[in-house]
Amino acid sequence: xxxxxxxxxxxxxxxGTGGATMIEILLAKALKDGVVDPLESDFLxxxxxxxxxxxxxxxxxxxxxxxxxxxxxxxxxLYNPVLWAKLTIIxxxxxxxxxLQARKINLFWGSAFSFVSWWTAVLLGILxxxxxxxxxxxxxxxYYLIAVFxxxxxxxxxxDALQKYFEQHERSS
Amino acid sequence: xxxxxxxxxxxxxxxxxxxxxxxxVFFTLITIVADVFLPLKDWxxxxxxxxxxxxxxxxxxxxxxxxMFISLLPLRLIDQSLEKALRILFWTSLLGTLAIFSFFTFxxxxxxx
Amino acid sequence: MSDLLKILLTSHxxxxxxxxxxxxxxxxxxxxxxxxxxxxxxxxxxxxxxFFASWISGGMYYVMHYGKSVKPIILAGEYPWAHFIFMExxxxxxxxxxxxxxxxxxxxxxxxxxxxxxxxxxxxxxVSVATFVIALIVTLSGxxxxxxxx
Numbered sequence: 001x002x003x004x005x006x007x008x009x010x011x012x013x014x015x016g017t018g019g020a021t022m023i024e025i026l027l028a029k030a031l032k033d034g035v036v037d038p039l040e041s042d043f044l045x046x047x048x049x050x051x052x053x054x055x056x057x058x059x060x061x062x063x064x065x066x067x068x069x070x071x072x073x074x075x076x077x078l079y080n081p082v083l084w085a086k087l088t089i090i091x092x093x094x095x096x097x098x099x100l101q102a103r104k105i106n107l108f109w110g111s112a113f114s115f116v117s118w119w120t121a122v123l124l125g126i127l128x129x130x131x132x133x134x135x136x137x138x139x140x141x142x143y144y145l146i147a148v149f150x151x152x153x154x155x156x157x158x159x160d161a162l163q164k165y166f167e168q169h170e171r172s173s
Numbered sequence: 174x175x176x177x178x179x180x181x182x183x184x185x186x187x188x189x190x191x192x193x194x195x196x197x198v199f200f201t202l203i204t205i206v207a208d209v210f211l212p213l214k215d216w217x218x219x220x221x222x223x224x225x226x227x228x229x230x231x232x233x234x235x236x237x238x239x240x241m242f243i244s245l246l247p248l249r250l251i252d253q254s255l256e257k258a259l260r261i262l263f264w265t266s267l268l269g270t271l272a273i274f275s276f277f278t279f280x281x282x283x284x285x286x
Numbered sequence: 287m288s289d290l291l292k293i294l295l296t297s298h299x300x301x302x303x304x305x306x307x308x309x310x311x312x313x314x315x316x317x318x319x320x321x322x323x324x325x326x327x328x329x330x331x332x333x334x335x336x337f338f339a340s341w342i343s344g345g346m347y348y349v350m351h352y353g354k355s356v357k358p359i360i361l362a363g364e365y366p367w368a369h370f371i372f373m374e375x376x377x378x379x380x381x382x383x384x385x386x387x388x389x390x391x392x393x394x395x396x397x398x399x400x401x402x403x404x405x406x407x408x409x410x411x412x413v414s415v416a417t418f419v420i421a422l423i424v425t426l427s428g429x430x431x432x433x434x435x436x
């Protein structure tokens with residue numbers, strides 16, 4: 001059972017994190033001319049779907065682990081601050097998805113939260129399996145928020161750099 | 174779809190939205206009252222073998238009975254604003270959740286004092 | 287814990303998660319400018335049925351096992367608030383969910399017959415979001431309660 005859950009959780013993580021990364025790359029390419037055309041929109045929509053499948057698999061298998069802890073008497077693990085930080089970040093991914101759908105958050109912050117949250121969840125998952133790290137919930141969330149701010153700036157800089165590169169490339173050709 | 178059918182569906186939607194509000198309010202009130210007024214909790218236990226089962230059964234019945242009753246009211250008495258009914262349900266459900274969590278937190282803290 | 291109790295608890299969690307997931311998908315559908323109302327109706331009905339199933343399986347686990355075997359462990363341990371606050375609140379707030387979902391299903395069924403106005407769509411979104419948030423609170427409370435039993 002544990003092996004099955006690990007496999008499903010890994011697949012979910014790969015699809016989710018990989019998809020979130022691809023979204024940033026596709027967005028950067030799509031926005032190089034300032035406009036997302038129908039084909040680019042189609043690719044993005046397909047990638048969003050992959051991310052959602054990944055999220056679903058990760059969440060369901062994640063709760064499978066929690067049930068395993070309950071059945072094997074390891075309930076102390078349910079109060080692990082790293083677990084609660086990971087759960088908080090999953091909630092942020094969900095809230096961010098809704099805010100993006102409702103157009104209540106702009107791309108600058110929306111993509112930063114999505115990208116950084118998925119990669120942080122991966123890192124926290126690794127820390128959870130390697131239980132020797134004693135990290136407090138506030139410290140994890142503090143570093144996460146710093147990563148979001150830095151990530152927002154870096155992603156925007158990457159999009160700008162790509163836009164400038166394509167503009168120069170088109171001028172010279 | 175024709176107009177009378179539309180009206181019927183609207184009345185149904187309105188009735189069940191309001192009855193959901195009534196049910197949420199019922200669950201909130203009976204949760205708090207049964208914990209404060211123990212004879213009610215005892216009555217629920219006696220009648221339904223467990224107080225929580227009793228609350229669930231009564232709430233389930235209330236949901237459908239109140240929807241039926243609301244749908245029988247004269248149309249002129251009902252401001253058939255489904256949007257308004259949904260907003261009332263939105264606030265009631267959130268406030269009900271807050272009330273129940275606050276009540277048990279307060280009860281626990283009183284226990285410590 | 288016997289196999290039956292494990293099945294009941296797993297079913298309770300699984301159906302609950304299905305309900306929460308369907309509410310999330312419902313909310314994202316309703317947020318679209320032209321919501322896919324037929325699909326939204328199915329999500330709402332699916333959520334309602336999942337919560338009813340979660341109610342029954344969770345209720346059986348609660349009545350058969352929690353009260354006499356888990357609750358005393360939590361109360362005797364370091365985290366009695368896990369029962370006094372989170373279990374007491376969760377077992378009652380959970381009862382909102384099937385009826386909220388059912389009301390959403392019936393309201394969306396009406397919206398299917400008429401082109402839903404923006405006001406109606408926004409009101410449906412509000413109830414969908416509220417139900418989703420309450421379901422999340424209930425889910426997280428479940429983890430807190432289980433963690434307190436050691």
